[in-house]
Amino acid sequence: MVSVVSNTGPLIALAQIVQFDLLHRLFGEIIIPQAVRNEIQDDMSVAALTAADWITVQPAQDMLAVQLLKEELDAGESAAIILAKELKADLVLIDERAAARKARALGLRVIGTLGVLLLGKRTGHLSAIKPLLDNLRENDFHMSANLCNQVLHDAGEMGSG
Numbered sequence: 001m002v003s004v005v006s007n008t009g010p011l012i013a014l015a016q017i018v019q020f021d022l023l024h025r026l027f028g029e030i031i032i033p034q035a036v037r038n039e040i041q042d043d044m045s046v047a048a049l050t051a052a053d054w055i056t057v058q059p060a061q062d063m064l065a066v067q068l069l070k071e072e073l074d075a076g077e078s079a080a081i082i083l084a085k086e087l088k089a090d091l092v093l094i095d096e097r098a099a100a101r102k103a104r105a106l107g108l109r110v111i112g113t114l115g116v117l118l119l120g121k122r123t124g125h126l127s128a129i130k131p132l133l134d135n136l137r138e139n140d141f142h143m144s145a146n147l148c149n150q151v152l153h154d155a156g157e158m159g160s161g
Contacts, residue, residue: 002091004033006086008039008076009095011049013113016139019049022120023093030055031087033079035066061086075100082107114143114151121155130157150156 004027004139007093011032014020023030037057042048049055060066060083077099084092085106094100095112103110111119118155122128133148143151152158 001090001131002027003031003087003093004093005033005080005087005089006093007080007095010093010113010116011036011040011139012042012045013043013095013136013139014116015048016035016112016141017135019126019132020052022116022125024052024054025125026116026119026123027091028054031083031089032056033057033076033083034059035079036076039074039076046152056146058087059085069102073102073125077102081106081108109113113141114147116148116150118154128157129155 006023012018014022018120019035023135026121032055034057040046041113056057060079065082066078069081073081077096080092080094081099081103085108090109092103092105092108092110093112093116100110100112117126117129118134121129126132130152133151150160
């Protein structure tokens with residue numbers, strides 16, 4: 001099974017569009033640092049997280065590295081990146097561009113919410129992602145029209161809708 005650490009953004013975004021369980025179907029178990037657990041405050045995401053016995057909360061060990069990253073990134077991003085590095089995780093789920101760039105610079109493989117949806121479509125767990133992208137936008141998920149079109153193109157859904 002793939003070792004996956006998640007930051008806060010993808011968890012909240014997928015909970016909002018009722019696709020939280022897609023993470024379990026794609027990756028089995030997800031590991032999050034305590035800082036990510038602390039950042040999840042909205043009722044929908046808290047309920048999804050509480051029900052998910054396949055999510056493990058595990059602290060990052062190198063708190064100095066986390067503190068140093070916090071000069072550039074938020075607490076959840078910093079802890080998720082350091083934990084992923086410590087666990088030699090196969091994948092880290094991050095949406096924020098600066099955090100994703102930093103994770104890649106440290107040798108981590110990164111995908112965000114849109115990548116998770118695309119993977120869900122490619123593996124047959126989702127029949128269409130356009131309605132989910134529309135739903136994300138309604139929930140104030142930030143993505144450019146170009147990015148949205150690219151994801152739809154990659155999913156083979158350009159002509160739909």
